[in-house]
Amino acid sequence: MSLSREHELHKRRFSRNMGLGLALIGLVAIVFGLTVVKVSTEEFTEPLFGEASE
Amino acid sequence: MSDASLNSHTHTTTLPSDGGFSDFFALLKPRVMTLVVFTAFVGLYAAPGDIHPLVGLIAILFIALGGGASGALNMWWDADIDRVMRRTRNRPIPSGRVTEREAFGFGITLSAIAVVMLxxxxxxxxxxxxxxxxxxxxxxxxxxxKRWTPQNIVIGGAAGAFPPMIGWAAVTGGISLESALMFSIIFMWTPPHFWALALFMRSDYDDAGVPMLTVTHGRRATRVHILVYTLLLAGLAVGIGFTMVGGPIYVAASVALNALFIKGAWQIWRRSEEDAEADNYKVEKAFFKLSLYYLFALFGVIALEAGLAPFGLGGW
Structure with missing residues (x-):
């Protein structure tokens, strides 16, 4: 069997690699978004070091 | 993949361990995932308390991913059965597009990611x-x-019943009567749903040697079981209407939906095998289809009650 440049195998590999790449980018975006939400919530807010409490 | 393995498959159109993205996506059982996403959303939305919309979205995504991962692991374990059954013969593993080892690794990895991220x-x-x-x-x-008892569907149904409970826990951090009732509804709904399928996909389970109720106890007993479970389900489905997540709209809708569902189960119970064969299992197929709409509608109305509550219209 000859593996030409246009072989169906390459298409399937490409789709798998593309899917994995997009999934990883999506995961990074999710972790970033989650981090932003978590640090923005009130319970996460801490007084700055050295700041006098009122 | 080595060249040797390529050469050994010169007569096949698909090559092992080179599945495309769609093959791996198919391992996640996307159609089952629809139900998981929807019921998890309803559990999360109907729960008392606040959750940031992005956190809610992420929670549903990872509940769905966890469900998908278990689907991949199930396909890994059941590859031998899937090869025999007509309905499942074209799945990624039996068709040779994904190897069993790949499916196992994929399922385990996604399970870990889903649990940790949730x-x-x-x-x-x-x-x-x-x-x-x-x-x-x-x-x-x-x-x-699954391979040991004819009650396999009853017990397996519990796994599909957890998503609304997880959605609820994502908001409240606990379990309550309402989330337990949402679990019970899906738990009771699964057997009649699958037994109806087993009635009209008759040879599949026989061929695969899965001890389905239709195989072990006969088709008459299966028809009786469908009716009994449908009646029990109706009690639970209407009963949840009187809890915090219910309301007048839900009670009215659930009474109507359960009346339809019981009517379908009653028709199945009354039919003989000869009647069913004569019209190619028309009633059983209609009941199977109705069961899908039934569950979506029931949970849809729970979500509706929760959505109307801020306007003083939903709930009691």
Missing amino acids: WLATNWVAAAILAFTIFFYIVIYSMWL
Whole structure:
């Protein structure tokens, strides 16, 4: 069997690699978004070091 | 993949271990995932308390991913059955597009990611229920009970019933009567749903040697079981209407939906096998289809009640 440049195998590999790449980018975006939400919530807010409490 | 393995498959159109993205996506059982996403959303939306919309979205995404991962692990374990059954013969593993080892690695990795991410996004209770769901579906159901007892569908149904409970726990951090009732509804709904399928996909389960109720106890007993479970389900489905997540709209809708569902189960119970064969299982097929609409509608009305509550219209 000859593996030409246009072989169906390459298409399937490409789709798998593309899917994995997009999934990883999506995961990074999710972790970033989650981090932003978590640090923005009130319970996460801490007084700055050295700041006098009122 | 080595060249040697390529050469050994010169007469096939598909090559092992080179599945495309769609093959791996198919391992996640996307159609089952629709139900998981929807019921998890309803559990999360109807729960008392607040959750940031992005956190809610992420929670549903990882509940769905956990469900998908258990689907992949189930396909890994049941590859031998899938090769025999007509309905499942074209799945990625039996068709040779994905190897069993790949499916196992894929399922385990996604399970771990889903549980850890759900924990980080929400709380440990939701993550623990998700982890237990995956364990239950794979170890208790697929590995142990599916091939051993004709009550396999009843027990396996529990795995599919957890998503609304996980959604609820993601918001509240716990379990309550309402979330337990949402679990019970899906738990009771699953057997009649699958037994109707088993009635008209008759040769499949026989060929695969899965001890389906239709095979072990006969088709008459299956028809009786469908009716009994449908009646029990109706009690639970209407009963939840009188809790915090219910309301007048839900009670009215659930009474109508359950009346329809009971009517379908009654028709199945009354029919003989000769009648069913004569019209090619028309009633059984209609009941199977109705069961899907039934569950979506029931949970849809719970979500509607929750959505109307801020305007003083939903709930009691």
